[in-house]
Amino acid sequence: MSKIGLVLTREYTTRVRKRSFIIMTILMPALMAAMMILPTYFMTQDDTKERHIAVYDGSTMLLGQMESNQYTKYTFITKEAYDGLKDHLKDSPYYALLVIQPNLLNTNTVQLVSANNIPFDVKNQVQNKIKSIIEKEKMAAVIKETNIPDLEARIKATKTNINVNTIKLGESGEARKSSTEIGMILGYVFGFVIYMFILLYGQMVMQGVMEEKQSRIVEVIISSVKPFELMMGKIVGIALVGLTQLSIWIVLGFMIVSGARGLMPGAHHADTAQQIMAQTQANMPAEMDKMQDIIGMLGSVNFPLIIGCFIFFFIGGYLLYSSMYAAVGSAVDAQEDAQQFMMPIMLPIILAILVMMSAIKNPEGPVAFWFSIIPFTSPVVMMARIPFGVPIWQLLLSMVALIATFVGMVWGAGKIYRTGILMYGKKVSWKELGKWLTYRT
């Protein structure tokens, strides 16, 4: 095995066997899943508490129409009972008191009084019940007035959904259906993945270099391996660790999402499922259309280009930043000293994620353009632009700039690294780092 391979293997195997790596790799998707699934799970859980709600209907519009269901019982009370109840609700068997004023039609407001915090579900139920009763009544009044018996059906028929299909004209003039939403989501996800990866694993490179320097093993190692090989072995080894983690997350993520989807409906009370169905029924056709649209638009997205660019900018950005992190790690003796050098590295990458947010909204503006060409921000910002389509010359310019910069950076970092790892007990300044660049091997 070549020496760089040996270094790389060590970096990789010692890291993926670490307990912290294994825990992180498994825990992260579990946490994500918990964050997604638990609230939905609890929301669809039946509220099995039995509640009695007293209804005082001053308008008399709803009398007898508030139907009780399994857990929530409505009891209409008289004015006298209401007067007696309103100050002693706490001691009464009622959970809440629903007060409907005579002028309900003008105010569209009712009061739900309780000594407890009223759950969202209960409030919702009351709201929907009153709303449907009143709408029905109004409708009946209008039908009576206009003498159109099938008014309801007619009005329903007038409901229309408009879809705006954004079409982007390609280079060769062919029209392509594109979607801003899809573009935004893809841009955001890819840009963010690159950002996180650079930040997390770049730091890991720095830690690794510092560990070797602090434990003083580095001199032994570089008497067998060239410093540059050691640095590159570490950078690539750690990249593979990150890719391993990323792929495990993607696989686990797919498993969890598909698992969750299978779990969601049906598993609960038929009652709730029906309720959900009823709620979504009205929007059903629109949803269906949307799904088809999304599938259609996903088909229109140039995935080979996006994935190819993602891999390129991912590797380019990571190499660029991790070599800087390696140089910093080599130059300092302790974590505290690293701070002064960390800031200038972190700034452009943080700037990149900020610019990315605006680039997603306006992928062709001058800010998006320039920051997607400048190599320090291009990996993140360009990824945000690519799903919207980027002129080929801009893409090439950005790539060339990135390649040139990371080659230069890896070279310079190698020089600093070579001097830095053997330099102890010296507070290093920027000027000093510059000097190291000119040292001969």
Next chain:
Amino acid sequence: MELFSAHEVSKSYSDFKALSDVSISVEEGSVFGLLGPNGAGKTTLIRIINQITAPDTGTLTFNGKPMKADDIYRIGYLPEERGLYKKMKVGEQALYLGMLKGLSRREAMRELKIWFEKFEIISWWDKKVMELSKGMQQKVQFICTVLHKPKLMIFDEPFSGFDPINAELLKDEILRLKREGATIIFSTHNMESVEELCDHIALINKSKKILDGPTLNIREQYKSNIFDVAYKGDFQSLEGKIGTRYAILEHTEQARNNTLKIQFSEGGNSGALIRDLVEHVEIVSFNELIPSMNDVFIKVVKQNS
């Protein structure tokens, strides 16, 4: 036969001159002492030999040929600043270091077994380095240095961090390696160990080599005509007779024998001294005092600064 040589090697860092025109020649099978005060340039020279840095000017030969990248596999280096990966297991780490020096996994495993058994540390194999004491770590480190049976071994301050017992063990091991034909470059401040171990020394001060030669010759060269004499007779009368011609540096009068340290000045010789002494007292023993390496070191460095 010469195993390694450096010819007029110079190295500077910006405006700091670390080495200027240093030449050394290391005979195969010998122990070569590289001496010098802190900051003299020893470590720079050692790093150049290990190809960690390249000289600005000058040439290196190994085994009679100009040094090439592969020669690093035939060199074992124990740096002064040394350490191991703290969280890595001992065995795994030793394997890694062995393989970095060009051994196959199988060879490294076989050699490690032998060494671990010899040092009786097989039970450490699966321990993490951080669980070992400093001295134990040093042992592991030593094994890693010699594992690949290098032709040339370089030890930079090997005894630092060892307790006296382990230092003795290490010294024996170095002597054994030497008997088995290894060539050793040995850098230290511990002059006693230089006298004991080194066949040849070079002394570097302020980037320049100021002394070079076989250890015994050098001590011989720096002797200052001082003799240790034990005799029977009266000191007072002896001093009266020869005190003007010789410098008496020290004397003691004891029940059995009197002793004195006596020095002859320029132009004298030991034969004349003996004749002069014999005339007045009965000589029991007569030894020339050869300076210790420590004395030579201090003397030469002071002269040069």
